[in-house]
Amino acid sequence: MTLRAGRSFQALLMALIGLFLLSRIWSGTILLYINQRFVFLVFLASLGFVIFAQVLYSERLSTQNDEKHSKNFSISTLWWLALPVLIGFLVPAKPLSPSAVVNRGISIDAPLSARIEDTGVLLSLSPTERTVLDWIRLFSFSENLEQFVDQPVDVTGFVFSDGRLSESQFMVGRFTITCCVADATALGMIVDYPQAAVLKQHTWVRVQGKIGVMEREGRLLPLILADSVEAVPPPEQPYLFP
Amino acid sequence: MVPSTPGAGIVGRVARITTFHLPVIIVAGVLVMAALTRLQQMFNWQGEWLLKLTEGVSNFSAVFLGIFIEAAPYLLLGTLASGLVEVFFSPEEITRLLPRSRFLSIGFGGLLGLFFPVCECGSIPLARRLMRKGLPVPVGIAFLLAAPVINPIVIASTFAAFGNTPIFWLRFGLTLLIAIGVGLLFMFESDGNRVIRSLNVELSQSFHFHGEHDHDFGNSTSSVIQKLKKVTIIAADEFFEMGRFLVIGAFLAALMQTVVPQSWLLSLGQGPILSAVVLSLLAVLLSVCSTVDSFIALAFSGTFSSGAVLAFLVYGPMVDIKATLMYLRVFNRRTVGVLVILPWLLTIISSTVINLWMR
The missing domain is CATH 1.10.287 (Helix Hairpins)
Known part of the structure; x- marks a missing residue:
C-alpha cells in the first residue's frame, strides 16, 4: 500500500x-x-x-x-x-448476559471492589432504594446489623440458583463493574421464597420483602424474606458501579 | 540440520499465508457472527444452539470492547508521550538527567514512572523510544517493568482498594525490587541492538518514520506547529503498531473469558505455592489494566492468601497477553523470554515466602 x-x-x-x-x-x-x-x-x-x-x-x-x-x-x-x-x-450493543455468571461465578460476601468505611451515604438512602450492592456493602461494613432486620427491601436482579442453596432459596444477582466488563463480578443476595424452584434461571426479577440475617461460614449475611417475586424486563443499566 | 521435506514446505507456506491473512480471516469471521446475531434478533429465531451462540457473541464483544475502550486512551497517552520525547528531547538531554552511578541510575529507572503516569500499554512504546534515544538498556528495562505500577494513578487506586495494609506497601516494594533485579541482569549488555530488535527489520515491515531523517528535523528550525504535527504522526504510527497487540490481546482475553470458567482455574490451587501460580496466571489471562487491577484483586482477597493476591498485583502489570505480544515486537526473543520468565519466578518465590511468613 x-x-x-x-x-x-x-x-x-x-x-x-x-x-x-x-x-x-x-x-x-x-x-x-x-x-x-x-x-x-x-x-x-x-x-x-x-x-x-x-x-x-x-x-x-x-x-x-x-x-x-x-x-x-x-x-x-x-x-x-x-x-x-x-x-x-x-454487533448489537448488549450488556453481558446473566448467563455469563456460569463462567464467572457469583459471590455473596466478597470484600468489595470499592470499600467504603463510611456507610453514612448508604444509611441515608431509604431502604427500598438500596441495590444489591448497597445491601452487601452495608452488611460488610456496619457494626450493628440488628438495625437492618425487618427493614423493607425492593431489589432487582437476575435469578441464580445452585446446589448450595436449599429448595426454597435462590439468589438475586447483579454484575458489578469496577473498570470495564472484563472485570465483571456477580454479587448476589440469598432470597427465601417458597416457590423458588419455579423461577427460571438467569431471568430478571424484582424481589420485595423484608431483610433478615443469616449465618454462613461464620459470617453474617443479608437474607431477603420475599413477599413477592415478579418477572421484569432487563433494566436499562444492568450493571452496578461500586 | 532439518531435512527439507515437501511437507515442511507446505506447512511453511500455509503458516505464512495464515499469518498474512489472519486479520482478514478474523475480520470475515466477525462479520459473519455479527450478521448472524443481527438476523437472530431481527427474526427472533429460536433454537438452543443458536441462542447460545449469539449470546456468546454478544458477551464476547462486550468484553472485547470493554478492554479496548478502557485501554485505548492509555495507549494513546503513551504513544503521545513517546512522540513528544522523540521530537523534543535529544539523547544528550536524556543521559544528562541520569545519576552518575550505574546502580543508582537503574533505581532511578524504576522510579521514572512517577513522572510518566502510563500503564503497560503506554510504558512499552515509551521505554523503547527512551532506549533508542540513548537511555541505557538496564535503566530502560527497570522503567519498563516498574512504570505500570509505580506511578501516581496506580498508587492512588491501590490505596483506595487496600488502604494502609502490608499488601499496599509490598506491592510497590516487590515491583521495584524485581524491576531493579531484572534491570541489573542487563547491565552487562552494553550493546542495545542485541536487546531491542533492529531498526531495519521494522522499517522493512511497516512504517517509514523511524529512519535516518528522524535526525534532520531535530536540528531544523521548524515551527512548533510543525513539530507538533511530527509528534502526532509518530504517535499515530506507534498507536497502529502497538494497537494491534492490544486488539489481539483483548480478543484472546475476551475469548478465554467467554469459554473458560474462572472457577475452574480458581479450583486448581490453594496451598502457598500453587495459589500464587494460579493467581499470577489469572492476571495474565484477564489482561486488565494496571490502573484498576487492585480492585479486581480485592475480590480474590477473601478466598486467596495475601501472597497469592500480591502475585496477581505484581506480575499482572509486568506481563500479560497484550504486553507479551508488544514485547515480541520490541525486543528479540531471548530478551522477551527473560522478561516473561524471570519476573514470574521472582514473583512466585517472594509470594511463597510471604504466604509462609504472613500466615
Whole structure:
C-alpha cells in the first residue's frame, strides 16, 4: 500500500474509532462497557482520535510529493485496528448476559471492589432504594446489623440458583463493574421464597420483602424474606458501579 | 540440520499465508457472527444452539470492547508521550538527567514512572523510544517493568482498594525490587541492538518514520506547529503498531473469558505455592489494566492468601497477553523470554515466602 493510501486508511480508522466512542458516549451505551468514572477519559481520547485523524489526513497530501518517503504500509497491521470498529458498529450493543455468571461465578460476601468505611451515604438512602450492592456493602461494613432486620427491601436482579442453596432459596444477582466488563463480578443476595424452584434461571426479577440475617461460614449475611417475586424486563443499566 | 521435506514446505507456506491473512480471516469471521446475531434478533429465531451462540457473541464483544475502550486512551497517552520525547528531547538531554552511578541510575529507572503516569500499554512504546534515544538498556528495562505500577494513578487506586495494609506497601516494594533485579541482569549488555530488535527489520515491515531523517528535523528550525504535527504522526504510527497487540490481546482475553470458567482455574490451587501460580496466571489471562487491577484483586482477597493476591498485583502489570505480544515486537526473543520468565519466578518465590511468613 502506498504511503498516501496508508495514511488515508489510518485517518479513516482513527476517525471511525473516535466517532464510535463519541456515538456511544452520546447514546449512553458506553456504560455497557466501562465504569462511569472512565467516561470523561474516553471522551478526551475520542477527541484525540478525531484530531489525529485530521492531522493524518492533511499529512497524506503533504507527503505525497515526497518520493523518498514512499515506503510501503503493511496492510495487515491496519486490518487489526479495524476489528474494534467493526465489532463496535456491527454487533448489537448488549450488556453481558446473566448467563455469563456460569463462567464467572457469583459471590455473596466478597470484600468489595470499592470499600467504603463510611456507610453514612448508604444509611441515608431509604431502604427500598438500596441495590444489591448497597445491601452487601452495608452488611460488610456496619457494626450493628440488628438495625437492618425487618427493614423493607425492593431489589432487582437476575435469578441464580445452585446446589448450595436449599429448595426454597435462590439468589438475586447483579454484575458489578469496577473498570470495564472484563472485570465483571456477580454479587448476589440469598432470597427465601417458597416457590423458588419455579423461577427460571438467569431471568430478571424484582424481589420485595423484608431483610433478615443469616449465618454462613461464620459470617453474617443479608437474607431477603420475599413477599413477592415478579418477572421484569432487563433494566436499562444492568450493571452496578461500586 | 532439518531435512527439507515437501511437507515442511507446505506447512511453511500455509503458516505464512495464515499469518498474512489472519486479520482478514478474523475480520470475515466477525462479520459473519455479527450478521448472524443481527438476523437472530431481527427474526427472533429460536433454537438452543443458536441462542447460545449469539449470546456468546454478544458477551464476547462486550468484553472485547470493554478492554479496548478502557485501554485505548492509555495507549494513546503513551504513544503521545513517546512522540513528544522523540521530537523534543535529544539523547544528550536524556543521559544528562541520569545519576552518575550505574546502580543508582537503574533505581532511578524504576522510579521514572512517577513522572510518566502510563500503564503497560503506554510504558512499552515509551521505554523503547527512551532506549533508542540513548537511555541505557538496564535503566530502560527497570522503567519498563516498574512504570505500570509505580506511578501516581496506580498508587492512588491501590490505596483506595487496600488502604494502609502490608499488601499496599509490598506491592510497590516487590515491583521495584524485581524491576531493579531484572534491570541489573542487563547491565552487562552494553550493546542495545542485541536487546531491542533492529531498526531495519521494522522499517522493512511497516512504517517509514523511524529512519535516518528522524535526525534532520531535530536540528531544523521548524515551527512548533510543525513539530507538533511530527509528534502526532509518530504517535499515530506507534498507536497502529502497538494497537494491534492490544486488539489481539483483548480478543484472546475476551475469548478465554467467554469459554473458560474462572472457577475452574480458581479450583486448581490453594496451598502457598500453587495459589500464587494460579493467581499470577489469572492476571495474565484477564489482561486488565494496571490502573484498576487492585480492585479486581480485592475480590480474590477473601478466598486467596495475601501472597497469592500480591502475585496477581505484581506480575499482572509486568506481563500479560497484550504486553507479551508488544514485547515480541520490541525486543528479540531471548530478551522477551527473560522478561516473561524471570519476573514470574521472582514473583512466585517472594509470594511463597510471604504466604509462609504472613500466615
